[in-house]
Amino acid sequence: xxxxxxxxxxxxxxxxxxxxTPESSSAAGQLPLILLGHPGGLGPMYPRLVARARxxxxxxxxxxxxxxxxxxxxxxxxxxxxARAALQQTLRAGRRPTEEVxxxxxxxLVDQAVxxxxxxxxxxxxxxxxxGPVGYSGGVIAIGTRLAVVDPRIAAAGLFAGSxxxxxxxxxxxxxxxxxxxxxxxxxxGNDRARALELFDAFGSKGKTLQANMGGHTGVPPFAGEDAxxxxxxxxxxxx
Amino acid sequence: xxxxxxxxxxxxxxxxxxxxTPESSSAAGQLPLILLGHPGGLGPMYPRLVARARxxxxxxxxxxxxxxxxxxxxxxxxxxxxARAALQQTLRAGRRPTEEVxxxxxxxLVDQAVxxxxxxxxxxxxxxxxxGPVGYSGGVIAIGTRLAVVDPRIAAAGLFAGSxxxxxxxxxxxxxxxxxxxxxxxxxxGNDRARALELFDAFGSKGKTLQANMGGHTGVPPFAGEDAxxxxxxxxxxxx
Numbered sequence: 001x002x003x004x005x006x007x008x009x010x011x012x013x014x015x016x017x018x019x020x021t022p023e024s025s026s027a028a029g030q031l032p033l034i035l036l037g038h039p040g041g042l043g044p045m046y047p048r049l050v051a052r053a054r055x056x057x058x059x060x061x062x063x064x065x066x067x068x069x070x071x072x073x074x075x076x077x078x079x080x081x082x083a084r085a086a087l088q089q090t091l092r093a094g095r096r097p098t099e100e101v102x103x104x105x106x107x108x109l110v111d112q113a114v115x116x117x118x119x120x121x122x123x124x125x126x127x128x129x130x131x132g133p134v135g136y137s138g139g140v141i142a143i144g145t146r147l148a149v150v151d152p153r154i155a156a157a158g159l160f161a162g163s164x165x166x167x168x169x170x171x172x173x174x175x176x177x178x179x180x181x182x183x184x185x186x187x188x189x190g191n192d193r194a195r196a197l198e199l200f201d202a203f204g205s206k207g208k209t210l211q212a213n214m215g216g217h218t219g220v221p222p223f224a225g226e227d228a229x230x231x232x233x234x235x236x237x238x239x240x
Numbered sequence: 241x242x243x244x245x246x247x248x249x250x251x252x253x254x255x256x257x258x259x260x261t262p263e264s265s266s267a268a269g270q271l272p273l274i275l276l277g278h279p280g281g282l283g284p285m286y287p288r289l290v291a292r293a294r295x296x297x298x299x300x301x302x303x304x305x306x307x308x309x310x311x312x313x314x315x316x317x318x319x320x321x322x323a324r325a326a327l328q329q330t331l332r333a334g335r336r337p338t339e340e341v342x343x344x345x346x347x348x349l350v351d352q353a354v355x356x357x358x359x360x361x362x363x364x365x366x367x368x369x370x371x372g373p374v375g376y377s378g379g380v381i382a383i384g385t386r387l388a389v390v391d392p393r394i395a396a397a398g399l400f401a402g403s404x405x406x407x408x409x410x411x412x413x414x415x416x417x418x419x420x421x422x423x424x425x426x427x428x429x430g431n432d433r434a435r436a437l438e439l440f441d442a443f444g445s446k447g448k449t450l451q452a453n454m455g456g457h458t459g460v461p462p463f464a465g466e467d468a469x470x471x472x473x474x475x476x477x478x479x480x
Contacts, residue, residue, distance in 0.1 A: 186441070186450065197437070200452070201426070207461075210426065212440070212450040221447075223474065227467060234463065 005057050007050075012120050016042060016073060017066040020053035021129055030131030032061040032236040033124060035117060035147075035154075037139015039163065040071030052137070055225060059233055062130055066120050068140075069112040079108050087164075091190070102164045106142050110166075114146045121153060133236045137228070141199070142169040148176045156180070156235035158228045161196035162188055162217055173202035180208040181231035183224060188217040245297050247290075252360050256282060256313060257306040258289070261369055262297035270371025272301040272476040273364060275357060275387075275394075277379015279403065280311030292377070295465060299473055302370055306360050308380075309352040319348050327404075331430070342404045346382050350406075354386045361393060373476045377468070381439070382409045388416045396420070396475035398468045401436035402428055402457055413442035420448040421471035423464055428457040 008019045021031065034056050038045045042065065049065055056063040067073065070080040083105035090097045124130055133155035136144050144159045149172050158181040182200050185191065200210045209231070213221050248259045261271065274296050278285045282305065289305055296303040310317040310324075323344035330337045364370055373395035376384050384399045389412050398421040422440050425431065440450045449471070453461050 186448075206454060208426075208454055209461075209464075210450070210452040212452075214446060214448055221449075223470065224449075226470075230463065230466075 005050075005054055007053075010123075012066065012116065012123060014074075015067055015116060015120075017064060017120060018042065018049070018053075019124065019127070020050070020057060020063045022057035022060055022062070031129050032059075032133050032135070032232075033130050034061055034063050034135040034137050034232060034236075035121070036063050036065040036137055037144055037160075038065060038068070039140060040068040042067050042072045052225075055229055056232075059229055059236075061135075061232070061236065062124075064120065064124055066113075066117060069109060069116070077108065077112070080105070080112075083108065096192075097164065099167055103166045103168070106140065106164050106166050107168070109140060110142045110146050110169075113140075113143050114150065117143070117147060118151055121151070125153075135232050135236050137232070139163075142166055145169050145172050145176060145199075148178055148180075154178060156232060158231055159183065160220075161199065162191055165192065165195045165199050170199055170202045173199055174204045176203050177205055179231075179235045180205050181228055182208065182210045183220065183228065184210060184212040185215060185217055185220060186212040187214050190217060245290075245294055247293075250363075252306065252356065252363060254314075255307055255356060255360075257304060257360060258282065258293075259302065259304045259364065259367070260290070260293035260297060261302045262300055271369055272299075272373050272375070272472075273370050274301055274303050274375040274377050274472060274476075275361070276303050276305040276377055277384055277400075278305060278308070279380060280308040282307050282312050292465075295469055296377075296472075299469055299476075301375075301472070301476065302364075304360065304364055306353075306357060309349060309356070317348065317352070320345070320352075323348065336432075337404065339407055343406045343408070346380070346404050346406050347408070349380060350382045350386050353380075353383050354390065357383070357387060358391055361391070365393075375472050375476050377472070379403075382406055385409050385412050385416060385439075388418055388420075394418060396472060398471055399423070400460075401439065402431055405432065405435045405439050410439055410442045413439055414444045416443050417445055419471075419475045420445045421468055422448065422450045423460065423468065424450060424452040425455060425457055425460060426452040427454050430457060 004023050006021045006023050010017050036052050053063040070077040087105045134153050135156045136154050137158040138160045140163045141159050144157050148154050148157050156179045161184040184196050246261045246263050250257050276292050293303040307314050310320040327341050327345045374393050375396045376394050377398040378400045380403045381399050384397050388394050388397050396419045401424040424436050
């Protein structure tokens with residue numbers, strides 16, 4: 001582990017999650033918290049998540065994440081796995097997925113994950129060191145969008161436009177009003193750039209920033225992480 | 241004037257210009273230099289230019305600017321003024337300018353301004369304190385694009401996609417290879433956003449960032465200036 005980071009595994013019912021707090025501020029209490037979204041699979045995602053948690057701790061904030069439905073060590077959902085198989089078949093055939101294929105995979109994930117993240121937030125805000133405000137960062141953008149609509153505790157969101165966007169998420173986006181920092185990898189060939197720009201345009205937030213960089217899906221440049229950190233520092237304030 | 245900024249007016253032939261250097265590093269020599277582009281009119285633009293020069297001095301860099309053809313105290317060009325009148329007439333009528341109207345106004349400006357900025361650079365790089373590398377920032381984006389293509393001394397450019405973009409600039413953009421930081425005001429109603437995104441897409445640079453913010457044409461948020469400064473700091477290095 002890291003000298004400056006305290007890591008605690010937790011479970012919400014039988015859903016695994018991780019909470020990271022900056023060690024030096026363990027007595028400070030009332031830490032802002034950033035929920036770290038991801039595409040599913042805490043195991044393979046761990047190195048990247050812990051790096052993001054470390055950057056969050058440098059802001060003096062806590063960070064937390066939760067396994068997604070039908071991912072990692074969680075039981076498989078027939079609905080999600082069937083949709084995932086259909087999506088992968090489409091992609092392997094070199095075709096663009098239809099709206100129906102995207103909806104079938106993403107919407108059950110959003111419908112199930114969002115209440116789980118909200119329940120996690122209920123529990124985490126009961127931890128004495130954590131006080132908020134709360135930010136949401138990264139992961140499946142339709143999950144971040146829904147969370148920003150339904151949970152008024154989310155004060156700011158840094159989203160990554162690198163996952164499939166159901167058309168219904170565009171409509172939901174109009175109801176988002178919190179400050180947003182949206183990251184897009186311009187040359188992410190597997191990504192529907194026009195749909196991502198349509199989503200950014202739809203967000204109802206008065207304060208929203210789109211940052212598009214080169215480097216492909218996984219090539220987000222280091223300065224983009226620093227810019228996202230400054231976005232959260234502007235909107236979550238906090239102890240440092 | 242400012243405690244930390246030395247301002248020197250100069251003329252290139254009969255073209256007025258301004259050079260700003262950070263006072264504290266006047267003995268350091270070999271300063272990086274950022275050319276500050278603008279839409280024309282050093283008089284009305286002065287407050288914003290000096291603010292940008294101050295931000296540049298905080299990086300430890302020099303900044304310089306030059307009046308545009310047929311603007312400010314410079315003699316009027318019949319070609320440019322006739323084209324400007326046609327453009328303004330179109331805009332007053334609430335119509336989108338045609339490609340021909342855009343070309344007629346922007347291309348003569350680019351053709352005349354670019355060699356003037358290059359001659360300025362010749363002269364400025366002869367000033368003992370200035371050594372480069374050289375960046376170009378803001379102003380008419382077709383001028384910045386052309387400069388980035390024709391002058392290998394320009395090492396990085398921060399462009400503002402808030403002026404009319406001739407179609408030929410899209411083709412020129414493919415030959416740009418230097419690092420770029422492109423700012424776009426997403427809700428700039430007088431701006432052709434699709435054309436701006438097409439230009440960003442066309443730039444041949446491996447390292448390019450698009451940052452889109454809200455706030456209308458003149459409402460660039462303060463953090464966007466800070467992000468642009470960090471872009472130049474990453475690419476021009478320098479004395480601080």
